[in-house]
Amino acid sequence: MKPTRLLHEIGQSLWLDNITREMLDDGTLQRYITELSVTGLTSNPTIFDEAIARTAAYDAGIAQKARAGLAGEALFTELALEDLRRAADQFRPIFEASRGEDGWVSMEVSPLLADDAAGTVEAAKAIHAQAARPNLFVKIPGTAAGIAAIEETIYAGVPVNVTLLFSREHYLAAAEAYLRGIERRVAAGLDPQVRSVASVFVSRWDRAVADGVPAALHNRLGIAIGRRTYVAYRELHASARWAALAAAGARQQRLLWASTGVKDPNARATLYVEAFAAPDTIDTMPEKTLHALTEHGEIKGAMPADGGDADAVLAEFAQAGVDVEALAARLQGEGAQAFVKSWRQLMQRIADKSADLGPQRAA
Numbered sequence: 001m002k003p004t005r006l007l008h009e010i011g012q013s014l015w016l017d018n019i020t021r022e023m024l025d026d027g028t029l030q031r032y033i034t035e036l037s038v039t040g041l042t043s044n045p046t047i048f049d050e051a052i053a054r055t056a057a058y059d060a061g062i063a064q065k066a067r068a069g070l071a072g073e074a075l076f077t078e079l080a081l082e083d084l085r086r087a088a089d090q091f092r093p094i095f096e097a098s099r100g101e102d103g104w105v106s107m108e109v110s111p112l113l114a115d116d117a118a119g120t121v122e123a124a125k126a127i128h129a130q131a132a133r134p135n136l137f138v139k140i141p142g143t144a145a146g147i148a149a150i151e152e153t154i155y156a157g158v159p160v161n162v163t164l165l166f167s168r169e170h171y172l173a174a175a176e177a178y179l180r181g182i183e184r185r186v187a188a189g190l191d192p193q194v195r196s197v198a199s200v201f202v203s204r205w206d207r208a209v210a211d212g213v214p215a216a217l218h219n220r221l222g223i224a225i226g227r228r229t230y231v232a233y234r235e236l237h238a239s240a241r242w243a244a245l246a247a248a249g250a251r252q253q254r255l256l257w258a259s260t261g262v263k264d265p266n267a268r269a270t271l272y273v274e275a276f277a278a279p280d281t282i283d284t285m286p287e288k289t290l291h292a293l294t295e296h297g298e299i300k301g302a303m304p305a306d307g308g309d310a311d312a313v314l315a316e317f318a319q320a321g322v323d324v325e326a327l328a329a330r331l332q333g334e335g336a337q338a339f340v341k342s343w344r345q346l347m348q349r350i351a352d353k354s355a356d357l358g359p360q361r362a363a
Helices: 003-010 021-025 028-036 045-054 059-067 072-097 117-131 144-155 168-187 203-209 221-236 240-247 271-275 287-296 310-319 324-362
Strands: 012-016 105-108 136-141 160-165 196-201 254-258 281-285
Touching: 003 012, 003 287, 012 028, 012 287, 021 028, 021 072, 028 072, 028 287, 045 072, 045 324, 059 072, 059 324, 072 105, 072 117, 072 136, 072 324, 117 136, 117 144, 136 144, 136 196, 136 324, 144 160, 144 168, 160 168, 160 324, 168 196, 168 221, 168 240, 168 324, 196 203, 196 221, 203 221, 203 324, 221 254, 221 271, 221 310, 281 287, 310 324
Parallel strands: 012 281, 105 136, 136 160, 160 196, 196 254, 254 281
Antiparallel strands: none
C-alpha cells in the first residue's frame, strides 16, 4: 500500500500545500487526488506570488481584470478564487462523501489585517461569499486580534482555517475561540456545524534553534511541540464541554500539521510527515514532500496518544537555554511579518503586470 494511502488508513487527511493554474490546467491536481490520495489543499500569498512570477499562466487573467477596472487586492482575490473554485470543485465529491470533514481548500485574508479584528471578520465574510463554494476555508492568523476575529467569524457561520499557530498554548487559544463561536451559535438556535481547522507550524521550530543547541537535539523540537499539542487536542475532545457541543451537533475543529517540509538538507525528507501521522488530523505538505513520501516514505504507525517522549525532549531544550514560550511568540510574529512582506510583494507584482499587460492586451 502506498504511504499516502497508509496515512488515510491511520485516520489522517493528506492535503497539498500548493496551488497553481498549471496544475489545474494539466491535470496534475486531479492525478494527485486519484493516485496519491490528496483530499484537500492550502494556499497563501507566497504560493500565489511564486506561481504568478514563475509562469505566464496568469497573464491573460490579470490583463482582463485590469482592463475591467480591478486592481490590487480586488484583482488578486478574484484571480486566486478562480483557481480555488476549480480546486474546490475537484474536491467536492470528497467533501460530500465525508459530510464536510474533508475536501477543503483555503484562501487567506489580507495579512495587513492581522491586528484588525473587525476588518478581518468583514474580509472573511466577503471572501467566503465571493468564493461561493461551501468547501472553502478562510485563513485567519492566530494572533491576539485574530483570535477575537475567529470567534466572530465562526459565529457568523464562515468556515475558518486558523493559521500561524506554533505551540500548544497557541492551539488552545484558537480552540477556545472556536468553541465560544459554536457555543454562541447553539445558544442562538443556529446550526452548530461550522467547520474549522487549527494549523500548527512544525519545521520552523527546528530551523530557529539549529545553531544554538547540541547536534543531538537537531530536528527534535518541532516534533516534541507537535506531540504535546496533540495531547491537548485529544484532551479537549474528551472533555465534558466538548461532549455537550457534540451532542448539539457540532463537529471537531481538526488539528492540521503545517510547514511539514524539512528545512535541514541533512534530515530525512519525510521526517515530519512520518512523525505526525495521527488520527483525526490533517497533514498539508508541499509537492516536494508529497513526492518524497510517495517514493520512499515509511509510515510505521501513529503518533503516541500520550505524547511519548515530548516532555522529556522539551526538558532537554530548556536545559539548553531554549525558552519555548518566548520562541513561540517570536515565530508567530516573524510568520506574520513574512506574510505581510509576501503580500506587499504580491501586490506590487500584480500592479507591475497590470501596467505591462493591460494596455498591450487591450490594443
